[in-house]
Amino acid sequence: xxxVEQDPGPFNVPEGATVAFNCTYSNSASQSFxxxxxxxxxxxxxxxSVYSSGNEDGRFTAQxxxxxxxxxxxxxxxxxxDSATYLCVVIPGGYNKLIFGAGTRLAVHP
Amino acid sequence: NAGVMQNPRHLVRRRGQxxxxxxxxMKGHSHVYWYRQLPEEGLKFMVYxxxxxxxxxxxxxxxxxSAEFPKEGPSILRIQQVVRGDSAAYFCASSPPGSGAKGxxxxxxxxGTRLTVT
Numbered sequence: 001x002x003x004v005e006q007d008p009g010p011f012n013v014p015e016g017a018t019v020a021f022n023c024t025y026s027n028s029a030s031q032s033f034x035x036x037x038x039x040x041x042x043x044x045x046x047x048x049s050v051y052s053s054g055n056e057d058g059r060f061t062a063q064x065x066x067x068x069x070x071x072x073x074x075x076x077x078x079x080x081x082d083s084a085t086y087l088c089v090v091i092p093g094g095y096n097k098l099i100f101g102a103g104t105r106l107a108v109h110p
Numbered sequence: 111n112a113g114v115m116q117n118p119r120h121l122v123r124r125r126g127q128x129x130x131x132x133x134x135x136m137k138g139h140s141h142v143y144w145y146r147q148l149p150e151e152g153l154k155f156m157v158y159x160x161x162x163x164x165x166x167x168x169x170x171x172x173x174x175x176s177a178e179f180p181k182e183g184p185s186i187l188r189i190q191q192v193v194r195g196d197s198a199a200y201f202c203a204s205s206p207p208g209s210g211a212k213g214x215x216x217x218x219x220x221x222g223t224r225l226t227v228t
Binding site: 004041042043044045046087096097098099100101102103 | 141143145151152153154155158166168169199201203205216217219220221222224
C-alpha cells in the first residue's frame with residue numbers, strides 16, 4: 001500500500017465550480033500534512049498546511065481527519081489559473097522528509 | 111534573495127556515463143533535500159543532508175547513487191553508470207537551520223534538473 005494515496009483525476013471543471021480532492025495516508029503516526037501545487041514541469045510549491053481544526057485561505061479550505069487518516073482540499077469559485085496538479089504531502093515524523101502523493105490533476109475550462 | 115538554484119536544468123547522458131547534479135540552497139539555509147520524480151509519478155524522497163553530513167539517505171538506491179553537501183559549495187547528487195530508468199526530474203529543496211527540531215520549516219524547491227538517459 002502506498003504511504004499517501006490520491007485520485008489521479010483528471011478533474012475537468014468549468015470556471016466558478018467547486019471541486020474537492022481527497023487523500024489518505026497509511027502511517028497513523030504522521031505528524032504534519034500539507035497541500036502543494038505543481039504546474040506542468042515546474043517545481044512544487046506549498047499551497048497550505050492542513051490542521052485538524054481546518055484551515056482556510058481565500059477560496060481554499062483544507063481539512064484533516066486523523067481518525068480516518070484522511071485529508072481534503074476544497075477549491076471554491078475555480079479559476080483558470082487553478083489548473084495544476086495538487087499534491088498531498090505528509091511528514092511521517094522526525095525530520096522534514098516529505099512524503100508526496102502522486103497528485104490529482106485539475107483542469108479548469110472557460 | 112535568490113531562490114534554490116539547480117544546474118544544469120537539462121542533462122542528457124548515454125547509458126553508462128556519470129551524471130552530476132548541483133544544488134545551491136537559499137542563502138542562510140543549511141538543510142538540503144533531494145527528490146526524484148519519475149514520469150507521471152509523484153516526488154520521491156531520496157536524501158536529506160546538512161553541511162558535511164548525510165542525515166537520512168533512506169530513499170537513495172543502494173548502488174550508483176551518492177550525495178554530498180560540502181562545507182563550501184553546492185550539494186551534489188551523483189549518479190554513476192546511468193541507465194534508462196534513471197531518466198527523471200530531480201528536485202532539490204532547502205530549509206533553514208533548526209528544521210525538524212522546532213517543527214516544520216517550509217522546504218523551498220529549486221526548478222529541477224531533467225535527466226534524460228539515451
